[in-house]
Amino acid sequence: MAAIIELENISKHYSPTIIGVDDVSVTVEDGEFVTLLGPSGCGKSTLLRMIGGFEEPTGGAIRLAGKDVTWDPPYKREVNMVFQDYALFPHMTVGQNVAYGLKTLKLNRAEVADRVKDALSLVGLYDKVDQRPQQLSGGQRQRIALARAIVRRPKVLLLDEPLSALDAKLREQMQIELKHLHEKVGITFIMVTHDQTEALVMSDRVVVMERGKIAQQGKPQDLYDHPASPYVANFIGTTTFLPGKVSKCTGGKVTVATGGAMFEAETDHSYSPGKVVTVGLRPEKVRFLAEGETAANTITGKIAEVIYYGLGLRIAVTLSDGATVYADMLLPDRLSHSKLPEIGTPTRIAIEPHNVFVFEGNVAP
Amino acid sequence: MNLIRRNLPGALVVGIPVLWIALFMLLPYGIIVTYSFxxxxxxxxxxxxxxxxxxxxxxxxQYLQVFLRTLKISILVSIASFLLAYPFAYYLVFRCRSAALRTWLYMAVIAPLWVSYLLRAYIWKTILGTEGVLNSFLISVGIIDQPSDIFLYNQFAMVVTLTYIFIPFMVMPIYTALEKIPVNLSEASADLGMGPWRSFWHVTLPLSLPGVAAGFTLTFCLSFGDFIAPFLVGGPDGNLIANVIATQFGAALNWPLGSALAIVMLVVVLTIVSLSDRMERKGMVGGH
Structure with missing residues (x-):
C-alpha cells in the first residue's frame, strides 16, 4: 500500500501562545479509514481543514499522493469534504447539489446524469433527486452530503464530525453504513470525531489527539487494550486510576502497592522499587468473586453505589483507604430475576494481571 | 358583558392600529380616488x-414623458445603489476581519438616515455647484481652469443625489441576506472544485437575491416618489412625477388631475412591490 496523505511536521500557531496544531506527522495509506479522535479544541478539526485546504498551516508540509499541496486552495485538491452540518446548497435540488462538483470536470450531460445516479443510488436516495435538501430528514441530508462528496471520485474523503447532528439510534446505523460505504468505494476516509465509539467501530486506525499533538495512534483494539497514557485510557473507554508505588519488579511482572490494595501487573518496562506509578483498571475487566473463590489481585471493599444501565450494572466499590474502583457486572437475567448486591455489603473483586495498566508517575487525568 | 370584558384587551390591540390606518391611510386614499374623477x-x-x-x-x-423620465431616474438610482452597495455589503460580511471596523462602517452607512433628508439633498448642491467642492478641487489640481456648471441642475446630479440618499436602503437588506448565508456553503463550493468567482456566481449571489430584490424595490419606490432632489438639484429637465403632482395641487390648482396622477403612480409602485414579493415567495430567489 502506498501513502496517499503525508502530513509532515504540521503546525498551526494562531499566536505564540495560542496553538491549534503542534508539529503533527501522520501518514495515511491508500484506502485506509483513519479517525482523528479527541475532545473539542484538541486541533483535530483544524488538522482536517488543513488537509482540505480551508486553513493554511504555519509550518510543515502536506502531500497528497506524493505531490505537495500545502499551499493549494481547496478547489485544486483531489479531496472532498463532508461538512459537519452538511453545507448542502438550499437553492438547488438534491440532483443539482450532487452534480455541482461535476461542473468543473468537463463531462457531457449523459456522464453527469450517470454519475449523479450512481452516487445517489449508492446512498439509496435516487428517488429524492428532484427534492430540495430542506425537505429531507437529517439522516437523508447526511447521505446527500456523502453522495455529493464522492461523486467527484476524490483521492481522499474528509468527514468532519459527520454523525454528530444525528440522534443516537440513527448514528449507530450510519456508523455501519459509512463503514460499508468505505469498503464499497475504496476511497481513503479521514474522519474527525469526539465520539470514541464511532472511532472504534468505524476506523482501521485511530489517531488520538491531545492539545494539538498526537497522544497515540494505532488500531482501535491496540488503543483500547494498550493505552500509552492515562489520557488515552480515559478518553477511550472508562478507566479507574489509583496512585501507588512499585514494591517489586521482576521478569515482566510488577507489583504496585496503592493505599487500599496490592496489584500485580504484566509489563515490558522495568521499574525500580519505590517508584511512583498510577494503576489503571477498566470496569469491565474487574469481576466479582464468589464466596471462597481465590484469584490474583483480590481486593476487598464495600459496595458504595449501584448504577443500572440495561446491559448490566456498574458498581462502585470503596476500598479500605477510601479510593473507589468501578466494576461491571453483566446481567444475564432480567433485573427482577437477578440477585442484586446491596449497598454497604463487603465484597471481593479481582482483576487478571494482564488486564492491569501501569503508568509512570502520579498521572491520573 | 363578560365576553366583551374578556376580549377588550385584544380588541384594543387590534382596534387602535386598524382605526389609525383607516383614518390616516384608507380615508385619504379614498378622497384622492374620489378627486381623480x-x-x-x-x-x-x-x-x-x-x-x-x-x-x-x-x-x-408631456405626462407620459415625465413618467418615463421618473422611471429612468429610479432605475438608474437603483442600479447605481446596487453596484455600490453590493461590494460594500460583501466586504463587510465576508472580508472584514475586525468586528469593530464592520460595526463602524455599517453605522457610517446608516448614520446619514438620522440627518434631515433636506440637508442631505442640499449637501450635493454645495458639492456639485459652480462654487462647490468638486469645482474647487478640479481647478486646484489643474484639470479645468474655469468653474464648470455641468455638474449641477441636470439628471446626473439627480441620480447622484438620490443614490446617496437612498443607498442605505440597498445596503441594509443585502447585508442581512449575505449575513444569513452560512460560510461553509462557499467552502463546500470551493471543495467541489469551484474557484472564488464561480463560487460567488453559483452560490453566494443566488442566495443573496432576496436581499437584492428587497433593496431594488425600496430604492426604486423611494426614488419614484421623490420630489425634493429634482427641486434642489434637478434643473429645467429634471421634473419628476411627484413634482408634477405637487404643482397640480399648488400653482395649477388642478386637484382632480393631480389625484389621477397620484393614483397612476401608486399603481406603478404597488405593482413593483407585489412583483418582488411574489418573486421572493415563489423561491425564485433563494431557499426558504
Whole structure:
C-alpha cells in the first residue's frame, strides 16, 4: 500500500501562545479509514481543514499522493469534504447539489446524469433527486452530503464530525453504513470525531489527539487494550486510576502497592522499587468473586453505589483507604430475576494481571 | 358583558392600529380616488364621475414623458445603489476581519438616515455647484481652469443625489441576506472544485437575491416618489412625477388631475412591490 496523505511536521500557531496544531506527522495509506479522535479544541478539526485546504498551516508540509499541496486552495485538491452540518446548497435540488462538483470536470450531460445516479443510488436516495435538501430528514441530508462528496471520485474523503447532528439510534446505523460505504468505494476516509465509539467501530486506525499533538495512534483494539497514557485510557473507554508505588519488579511482572490494595501487573518496562506509578483498571475487566473463590489481585471493599444501565450494572466499590474502583457486572437475567448486591455489603473483586495498566508517575487525568 | 370584558384587551390591540390606518391611510386614499374623477372648472373644480383626467395622462405626451423620465431616474438610482452597495455589503460580511471596523462602517452607512433628508439633498448642491467642492478641487489640481456648471441642475446630479440618499436602503437588506448565508456553503463550493468567482456566481449571489430584490424595490419606490432632489438639484429637465403632482395641487390648482396622477403612480409602485414579493415567495430567489 502506498501513502496517499503525508502530513509532515504540521503546525498551526494562531499566536505564540495560542496553538491549534503542534508539529503533527501522520501518514495515511491508500484506502485506509483513519479517525482523528479527541475532545473539542484538541486541533483535530483544524488538522482536517488543513488537509482540505480551508486553513493554511504555519509550518510543515502536506502531500497528497506524493505531490505537495500545502499551499493549494481547496478547489485544486483531489479531496472532498463532508461538512459537519452538511453545507448542502438550499437553492438547488438534491440532483443539482450532487452534480455541482461535476461542473468543473468537463463531462457531457449523459456522464453527469450517470454519475449523479450512481452516487445517489449508492446512498439509496435516487428517488429524492428532484427534492430540495430542506425537505429531507437529517439522516437523508447526511447521505446527500456523502453522495455529493464522492461523486467527484476524490483521492481522499474528509468527514468532519459527520454523525454528530444525528440522534443516537440513527448514528449507530450510519456508523455501519459509512463503514460499508468505505469498503464499497475504496476511497481513503479521514474522519474527525469526539465520539470514541464511532472511532472504534468505524476506523482501521485511530489517531488520538491531545492539545494539538498526537497522544497515540494505532488500531482501535491496540488503543483500547494498550493505552500509552492515562489520557488515552480515559478518553477511550472508562478507566479507574489509583496512585501507588512499585514494591517489586521482576521478569515482566510488577507489583504496585496503592493505599487500599496490592496489584500485580504484566509489563515490558522495568521499574525500580519505590517508584511512583498510577494503576489503571477498566470496569469491565474487574469481576466479582464468589464466596471462597481465590484469584490474583483480590481486593476487598464495600459496595458504595449501584448504577443500572440495561446491559448490566456498574458498581462502585470503596476500598479500605477510601479510593473507589468501578466494576461491571453483566446481567444475564432480567433485573427482577437477578440477585442484586446491596449497598454497604463487603465484597471481593479481582482483576487478571494482564488486564492491569501501569503508568509512570502520579498521572491520573 | 363578560365576553366583551374578556376580549377588550385584544380588541384594543387590534382596534387602535386598524382605526389609525383607516383614518390616516384608507380615508385619504379614498378622497384622492374620489378627486381623480372630479372635473376641473375654472377657477377650481366640481364633483363629477368621469375619466377625463386619466385620459389626459395617457394621451398628453408631456405626462407620459415625465413618467418615463421618473422611471429612468429610479432605475438608474437603483442600479447605481446596487453596484455600490453590493461590494460594500460583501466586504463587510465576508472580508472584514475586525468586528469593530464592520460595526463602524455599517453605522457610517446608516448614520446619514438620522440627518434631515433636506440637508442631505442640499449637501450635493454645495458639492456639485459652480462654487462647490468638486469645482474647487478640479481647478486646484489643474484639470479645468474655469468653474464648470455641468455638474449641477441636470439628471446626473439627480441620480447622484438620490443614490446617496437612498443607498442605505440597498445596503441594509443585502447585508442581512449575505449575513444569513452560512460560510461553509462557499467552502463546500470551493471543495467541489469551484474557484472564488464561480463560487460567488453559483452560490453566494443566488442566495443573496432576496436581499437584492428587497433593496431594488425600496430604492426604486423611494426614488419614484421623490420630489425634493429634482427641486434642489434637478434643473429645467429634471421634473419628476411627484413634482408634477405637487404643482397640480399648488400653482395649477388642478386637484382632480393631480389625484389621477397620484393614483397612476401608486399603481406603478404597488405593482413593483407585489412583483418582488411574489418573486421572493415563489423561491425564485433563494431557499426558504
Amino acid at each position: 372630479w372635473l376641473k372648472k375654472y377657477p377650481t373644480f366640481v364633483p363629477a364621475f368621469q375619466f377625463g383626467n386619466y385620459v389626459t395622462i395617457f394621451t398628453d405626451p
